Amino acid sequence: MKERLRNIRNRHHWWPLVLLGAGWFCVPLFANSYWTDVANFFGIYMLLGLSLNIIVGYAGMFNLGHAAFYAVGAYTTAIINTRFGIPLLVLMPIAALTAAGFAALITRPVLHLRGDYLCIVTIGFGEIVRIALINNPFGLTGGPNGVLGIDRPALFGFTFYQPGHFFYLIWVIVILVMFGMRRLENSRLGRAWNYVREDELAAEAMGIDATNMKLLAFILGAGLAGIAGTLYAGKMTVIAPESFGFWESVVMFAIVVLGGPGSIPGVVVGTFGMFVLPEIFRGFSSARMLVFGAAMMLMMIFRPQGLWPSQRVLRVRQAEGLESQGSAAGRPA
Amino acid sequence: MQEFLQQLVNGLTMGSVYALVALGYTMVYGILKLINFAHGELFMLGGFFGLTWLTASAFSGLLKSPLLGLLVLFLLVMAMVAVIGVLLDRVAYKPLRRSPRLTAVVSALGASIFLQNAVMLVFGSGYLVFPDVARDIYWMVGGVKITLMRVIIFLVAVCFMVGLYLLVQKTQLGAAMRAASLDHDTSRLMGIDVDKIIMLVFVIGPALGAAAGLMVGLYYRQINFAMGWTYGIRAFTAAIMGGIGNIPGAMIGGLLLGIIETLGAGYISATWKDAISFAILIFILIWRPTGLLGERVADKV
Numbered sequence: 001m002k003e004r005l006r007n008i009r010n011r012h013h014w015w016p017l018v019l020l021g022a023g024w025f026c027v028p029l030f031a032n033s034y035w036t037d038v039a040n041f042f043g044i045y046m047l048l049g050l051s052l053n054i055i056v057g058y059a060g061m062f063n064l065g066h067a068a069f070y071a072v073g074a075y076t077t078a079i080i081n082t083r084f085g086i087p088l089l090v091l092m093p094i095a096a097l098t099a100a101g102f103a104a105l106i107t108r109p110v111l112h113l114r115g116d117y118l119c120i121v122t123i124g125f126g127e128i129v130r131i132a133l134i135n136n137p138f139g140l141t142g143g144p145n146g147v148l149g150i151d152r153p154a155l156f157g158f159t160f161y162q163p164g165h166f167f168y169l170i171w172v173i174v175i176l177v178m179f180g181m182r183r184l185e186n187s188r189l190g191r192a193w194n195y196v197r198e199d200e201l202a203a204e205a206m207g208i209d210a211t212n213m214k215l216l217a218f219i220l221g222a223g224l225a226g227i228a229g230t231l232y233a234g235k236m237t238v239i240a241p242e243s244f245g246f247w248e249s250v251v252m253f254a255i256v257v258l259g260g261p262g263s264i265p266g267v268v269v270g271t272f273g274m275f276v277l278p279e280i281f282r283g284f285s286s287a288r289m290l291v292f293g294a295a296m297m298l299m300m301i302f303r304p305q306g307l308w309p310s311q312r313v314l315r316v317r318q319a320e321g322l323e324s325q326g327s328a329a330g331r332p333a
Numbered sequence: 334m335q336e337f338l339q340q341l342v343n344g345l346t347m348g349s350v351y352a353l354v355a356l357g358y359t360m361v362y363g364i365l366k367l368i369n370f371a372h373g374e375l376f377m378l379g380g381f382f383g384l385t386w387l388t389a390s391a392f393s394g395l396l397k398s399p400l401l402g403l404l405v406l407f408l409l410v411m412a413m414v415a416v417i418g419v420l421l422d423r424v425a426y427k428p429l430r431r432s433p434r435l436t437a438v439v440s441a442l443g444a445s446i447f448l449q450n451a452v453m454l455v456f457g458s459g460y461l462v463f464p465d466v467a468r469d470i471y472w473m474v475g476g477v478k479i480t481l482m483r484v485i486i487f488l489v490a491v492c493f494m495v496g497l498y499l500l501v502q503k504t505q506l507g508a509a510m511r512a513a514s515l516d517h518d519t520s521r522l523m524g525i526d527v528d529k530i531i532m533l534v535f536v537i538g539p540a541l542g543a544a545a546g547l548m549v550g551l552y553y554r555q556i557n558f559a560m561g562w563t564y565g566i567r568a569f570t571a572a573i574m575g576g577i578g579n580i581p582g583a584m585i586g587g588l589l590l591g592i593i594e595t596l597g598a599g600y601i602s603a604t605w606k607d608a609i610s611f612a613i614l615i616f617i618l619i620w621r622p623t624g625l626l627g628e629r630v631a632d633k634v
Contacts, residue, residue: 056435062435062438109615109619110615110618110619112622113618113622114622114623115434116362116366116368116573116577117573117577117618117622117623117624119368119438120569120570120573120614121614121615121618123566124570124611124612124614124615125611125615127566127607127608127611128608128611128612131604131605131607131608132608134604135602135604135605246562246566250442253438253439253442254439254442254443257435257436257438257439258439261433261435286453286454287450287454289446289449289450290447290450290451290454292443292446292450293443293444293445293446293447293448293449293450294443294447295443296439296440296442296443296446296447297424297425297440297443297444297447299439299443300429300432300436300437300439300440300443301425301428301429301440304429304432304433304436305432305433305436
């Protein structure tokens with residue numbers, strides 16, 4: 001009986017989502033190319049948000065240098081494509097692997113650092129990558145001008161070049177990734193991350209290799225950011241270091257925290273708040289960023305748990321709250 | 334050798350600026366366990382307020398006697414920025430005392446964006462030029478050029494640091510600050526007004542940062558709304574290098590970073606200098622995970 005009830009509830013739960021998704025995929029049929037492009041970048045930022053969500057939300061580590069992995073993905077794609085003409089969609093897994101490998105290499109020695117120390121180290125990695133891109137090592141990255149003339153992605157002879165084409169390419173990937181994340185969240189790995197985030201020592205005591213789990217979070221997060229980098233390179237056909245600066249990392253970080261760390265719908269609303277809303281208010285031009293900063297503060301003050309917090313995180317927080325109330329009332333802890 | 338000494342002098346000047354700003358990061362962190370990302374913006378405000386006062390006509394009379402004029406200028410700017418520091422705490426951080434750490438970080442970043450753009454809207458996005466104050470006065474010591482401004486920056490920074498050190502280590506107020514940074518609740522039980530201590534930290538930190546911002550303006554004679562981030566991140570690096578939350582650590586980290594930076598720029602590559610500083614920071618942290626003077630904190634079981 002209970003099982004059936006849950007099934008019914010789940011079915012109810014899914015219908016609006018499917019309808020919403022179907023409606024969303026009709027957007028390019030009605031929207032002009034400007035708004036379709038806004039929707040495209042909405043998708044790219046969502047991929048970045050989902051990827052950072054693994055590191056910040058699931059595994060609970062500070063990362064204010066996520067743009068570095070995004071940059072590695074984008075530049076790997078751009079450099080190999082412009083030099084050897086390998087098609088973009090073939091490069092996508094290569095970019096993901098390069099970004100993941102890069103993450104494994106640089107984060108492995110610093111995983112033992114505690115929260116805020118890890119924060120400055122990731123900022124440091126982000127800056128080192130940006131400075132390296134500007135300084136054009138071995139003539140690879142094209143310096144401040146970046147890499148020009150990247151091919152458009154193509155599939156079975158069909159080239160994606162209009163905003164509407166990109167919309168379907170990007171959003172099919174976003175939906176797939178969201179589905180994958182949903183599965184990942186409840187997998188053994190996802191649960192292990194939750195454990196490490198809430199109590200690393202207890203997790204270790206239960207036989208979870210916390211260092212490996214953290215490393216895996218960085219590897220998977222970076223790999224996904226690399227895929228977003230390929231999409232960005234293909235969409236823009238020209239990339240430059242300034243697109244991968246510190247404030248880019250800040251936006252990604254804010255997407256995760258604003259929506260609610262560890263929550264997939266949270267990333268959707270977080271990206272909407274951090275990217276789409278500012279886009280809508282572009283008319284206010286100069287004061288826009290002022291309002292943006294104020295809104296970031298206000299959101300945090302009024303919704304510290306995020307706009308759409310993860311149920312699992314909430315449950316843990318509630319349990320902790322009850323526990324401290326209990327001990328305050330003199331009950332045995 | 335001469336060039337090396339010159340670099341060292343330059344490094345010490347920059348380092349004392351970083352140290353002053355790093356103190357603000359480290360003091361707030363010590364008491365709230367919060368990275369005040371908007372602190373760089375307070376430093377930048379110091380420069381802008383200083384310029385506003387310097388160009389105000391009422392002030393030109395005072396500058397006839399430069400020493401008194403500078404003193405008044407410093408006090409004014411520091412007081413103004415301290416007020417903004419306290420306001421910043423009230424608006425952006427105080428409502429989040431019991432919230433998750435990530436939330437406060439985003440609020441701090443929002444405050445930083447807000448202040449940066451507020452200054453940009455008021456003063457414009459270009460570089461503003463400071464009037465020339467005692468820049469051409471210098472001495473040659475053994476072939477090393479030492480300008481008056483560098484001496485002033487270094488001396489002012491050292492005075493502030495010694496003063497702060499004495500305040501924190503030797504006075505009752507300092508003892509209260511140290512107690513509050515260890516444990517808020519127990520300090521309250523001991524009769525320490527923790528909220529007042531936090532306010533005091535948001536007065537001292539921003540005031541020191543503002544003094545640093547004013548000195549950078551006086552020395553380089555140009556300021557920009559985005560300078561808070563570049564200096565802020567270096568000062569934060571310095572604070573972490575020394576062990577964040579540790580006041581002598583911030584001073585040593587600042588001086589060390591200044592020297593690393595100028596030597597790196599002079600002997601390795603000027604365009605890579607920030608990357609070199611970060612790389613050295615990362616190596617220091619691999620070797621000592623809580624910075625040079627940071628305490629080794631064992632995990633609670």
